[in-house]
Amino acid sequence: MxxxxxxxxxxxxxxxxxxxxxxxxxxxxxxxxxxxxxxxxxxxxxxxxxxxxxxxxxxxxxxxxxxxxxxxxDKKNQFAKFFTLLDEFHAKSNEIFIERFGPIYSKFKENYLVDDVSTQNEAIAEFNQSMMALFGELHQEHLKLTTETNSIRLISSSVLDGLLDELTANVGEATNTAQEMLKMMASPEFLADQTILSPLQVNAEDQGQTIISIRDNIRKQMKVELDQI
Missing domain, CATH: 1.20.5 (Single alpha-helices involved in coiled-coils or other helix-helix interfaces)
Structure with missing residues (x-):
């Protein structure tokens, strides 16, 4: 058990x-x-x-x-618009100085060479009035370009801003030179001696080359800034 x-x-x-x-x-x-x-x-x-x-x-x-x-x-479109206005400004300048000035000047010279003081005075007055109208058109194109340039500055780098300053200054100087040339061509001094226009012509050519160079630099800088986005 x-x-x-x-x-x-x-x-x-x-x-x-x-x-x-x-x-x-x-x-x-x-x-x-x-x-x-x-x-x-x-x-x-x-x-x-x-x-x-x-x-x-x-x-x-x-x-x-x-x-x-x-x-x-947005930036590309603004840059493109700027160059469009720049081209339009140059086109308007060429139209004024090459196409439209010629007939105005020919008519002025034809009437001014008439041996009559009254006719000569009328020729000068008519020429000045025509020139003021052309300068007014050129001023409007320049104003549009300046306005667009200021818009570009809102999105531009300091480098591009400096190039735009150069372009604005040189375009202004070139416009002033062109106006001086046109006015001089309506003066008795020019009719007596056309060589007095040579210094202004040389200056205008130099200014034109400078503007082209600045324009190319602006295009290059704009491409750089677009690539950096």
Whole structure:
């Protein structure tokens, strides 16, 4: 009997040990499972976080590209408009000094050479009036160019701004020289000696070459600034 009781107690001891060990192992497994679940949750949170950050970066990058594209197009259009007005100003200058001045001057000289003071005075008055009209047209074209130049300054670098200063100054000087030439050609002194116009002609040619050089430099600088956007 004692043997049986001892055996039962032994078996109960083994069973108790097993269940204790099993409980401990189960506890470990449960803790491990919780750790794994926690790590998985953290992993998912990290993935969500970085997914959001990547999407935000993509969004910002798209916005940045669109903004740069808009700035490029806007700046390119303003630069193009500036050169269009510059070309129109030169075209108007050529029209005035080459096409329209010739007939006016021919008529003036024809009437002025008449041996009659009254006719000569009328010729001078008519010539001056015609010249004022031409200068007025030229002034309007110059004003449009100046206005657009000032608009360009709002988006230009200091380098481009300096080139625009040079262009404005030289165009102004060239315009003044051209006006002096036209006025001189209507004077009695010029009719008596046409060589007196030579210094102004040389000056006008030099100014023209300078303007062309500045214009080329402006175009190059504008290309640089567009590439930098």
């Amino acid at each position: 004692e043997y049986i009781i001892g055996l039962i107690l032994f078996l109960l001891g083994i069973a108790a040990g097993y269940f204790v060990a099993y409980g401990k192992e189960k506890g470990k497994n449960h803790a491990l499972k919780e750790d794994i679940e926690s790590l998985e949750e953290q992993k998912q949170q990290v993935q969500i976080k970085y997914t959001k950050e990547i999407e935000e970066l993509k969004k910002n990058n798209v916005l940045d590209v669109e903004l740069r594209k808009h700035r490029y197009e």
